[in-house]
Amino acid sequence: MNFALGIDIGGTKISYALIDNNGFIKNDVQKVSTPKTAREIESMLKNIILKYENQIEFIAIATAGTVNNENDKVIGSTANLPIGYKDIDFLSLSEKKVFVENDANCAAWAEYKIGASINCKNSIMLTLGTGVGGGIIINGKLLKGKSGGAGEMHFLMSRNKSRRCTCGAWDCFEAYASGNGLRQTAVEICKDENITTYDIIERANNGDVDCQKSLEVWQNDIALGILGLANLFDPDCFVLSGSMEKFVDVEKIEKFVNSFVLTSPTKVYHAKAGNYSGMIGAVLLGNELI
Ligand SMILES: [Zn+2]
Incomplete structure (x- = not known):
């Protein structure tokens, strides 16, 4: 069995594991806090790679931020990572091949290969977390666009200029469909500036009508965005992942979308590839592309 070293680089932590070419994690996933400077991240990556270099075929990195079409450089959207992160020369980290892709794109690929959208050649994954990540697969290929940054979920939901987006x-869409979007919706409905997403869920479960309404409006905004994407891309299915997806009723969204969609009906699923779909997807995609 051949292994790759899968690494997931996020704003708060870096996770890594040996992963085989079927997407199975060999050992326990290791986690470390993301260092505060780009130079420290680079030296941490070198140390991690050094430990595993003689056991692996290549290194597959799923990272926050936009990644170029050559899969070797981060070119934008790195607000949650330190200044200078974009200058890291990933190829110089190892003698072995290094493959880099955006984390949401990697997770979309993992869902397509081993998860909820398996065998769906046209699918869109939305990662609902603090923000919203997106990965679009068309005709069995990841949609990257001219620079590599396709699939960013920033399209207009309102003309009111009521929410400044990240x-x-x-x-x-991100300003409405994300966890922060839910919080903003609840601030408006509950008239509580300090409400947290945790408060909203807890109070809604305890029967608070305003918090229940906030969740309903948030989910409806997600459904409206998905309807637009369904009309644009005509996908077999949507996959929802991320820390906020468990609060979403996928059947309700699917029913809403299919009652308005101009193309044929689509499906909406919860993600199945698990918490490590980023690094798994990076390895599976790297397997095909390098
Ligand atoms: Zn935006």
Whole structure:
């Protein structure tokens, strides 16, 4: 069996494990806090790789941020990583081949190969967390666009200029469908500036009508975004992942989308590839592309 070293680089932690070419994790997943500077991240990656280098065929990195079409450089959207992260020369980290891809794209690929969208040649994955990540697979290929950054879920949901998005524009899908979007919706409905997503879920479960309404509005915004994506891409299915997806009723969203969709009906699934779908997807995608 051949192994690759899968590494997932996020704003708060770096996880890694040996993964075989079927996407199975060999050993326990190791986790370390993401260092505060790009230079420290680079030397940490070198040390991690050094430990495993003689056991692996290549290194597959799933990272926050946009990755170029050559899969060797981060080119943007790295707000949660230190300044200088984009300058890391990933290829120089090892004598072995190094493959890099955006974490949401990697997770979408893992779902397509071993998870909820298996055998769906056209699928869209949305990662609902603090923000919203996206990965689009068309005709069995990851949609990357001219620079590598396709699949960013920043498109207009409202003309009210009511929410500034993390990208700097107003009222993007992310500003409504993310965990932060849910919080903002609850601030407006519950008239509570300090409410947290945890409060919203807990209070809704305890019968608080305003918090229940906030969740309903948030879910409806997600459904509206998915409807637009369904009309644009005509996918076999959508896969929802991330820390917020467990609060979403996929059957309700699917029913709503299919009652308005202009193309044929689509499916909406919960993700199945697990917490490590980023590094698994990086290895599975790297297997095909390098
Ligand atoms: Zn935006």
